[in-house]
Amino acid sequence: MKNQASQTYEIMEVCLLAGKIMLQSGGETYRVEDTMMRIAASFGIENTHSYVTPTGIIFSAEGSEETKTKLIRISERSTDLKKVAMVNSISRRISSGEVTLLEALGLLNEIDSLDMTFPFMVQVAAASSASGCFMIMLNGGWNDFIPAMISGGLGYLSFVYVHRFVPIKFFSEFLASFLIGLLSLLLVKIGIGHQLDKIIIGSVMTLVPGLLITNAVRDLMAGHLVSGLSKGAEAFLTAFAIGSGIAIVLAFLKV
Structure with a gap:
């Protein structure tokens, strides 16, 4: 027995x-x-x-x-x-x-x-390239490709570093989106960037909780209401943090 x-x-x-x-x-x-x-x-x-x-x-x-x-x-x-x-x-x-x-x-x-994550700089480079590509997908101009890469890459870099020191996801996502908005605005002000909205949207796409939203919907459809609602709430908080960071930059600088 x-x-x-x-x-x-x-x-x-x-x-x-x-x-x-x-x-x-x-x-x-x-x-x-x-x-x-x-x-x-x-x-x-x-x-x-x-x-x-x-x-x-x-x-x-x-x-x-x-x-x-x-x-x-x-x-x-x-x-x-x-x-x-x-x-x-x-x-x-x-x-x-x-x-x-x-x-x-x-x-x-x-x-x-196993630690199967890619090297840190590879992740930053991928986020930077993805930001530029997302900006093009959202009908942005090629003259804004480099600005989107810069703001998206630096925003993701700040997200990872802040999360290491302050393991609160909402806080790190908020600061990353705030930095993205600030950099995008600065690049447009100095004439390197042109379409502020397209640059910002392309840059924040690397922070968007796509997998969380997908899993939340799939769990809800499968009848797992607690998991679906909790994942949906986490995705909502992430989206709120991203939107708040961008909104503060645009509101206080009167753009």
Whole structure:
């Protein structure tokens, strides 16, 4: 009985680790729950229940004599869809019987420890290029491509640095959008930029919570009301922070 209970806890550990990685990396709530339950079923635990929110996971397994429940807290969330795809791949291998319990735990721990983000300067360069391209997509002129790159790149740079020292996302997004508005206005005033609105819109696109909005809608459609509403609220706060930073620049400088 002790061995059976120990194995059940090990299976739950694998399920929770897979769910934690996916949730921290931007996975949808319904995908996290489905993956955890499929992994448990593949290892012989059919009666499982999972409750996932953006800040925590509760997972329980019903045994012959008792129900075991574990809870983990999710404190940090980012966007790393590569990790989500890797966990999905391991889940499929578990379902097909290619991976044992101990192998799955080792593979998931390896994924959890990986830092798959691009180098910092590559991220800044990508944000800068994306800002210019978004500005063109929004019917901006090519003569504003460089100004949009400058304001977008520096805005993203400030967002990352401020978030490192003050881990409050609303504050860092507000300051980043404020800097973007200030730089865009300055570039237009000195004659380098021409269309202020197009430069600002293109530059802030790298801060827009597109994945959050998408996941919020998908969770709501799947019936996960708590997760959908909380993600929607987080996306609203991000949009409010971006809009407030730009609005303050335009209002106080009377543009």
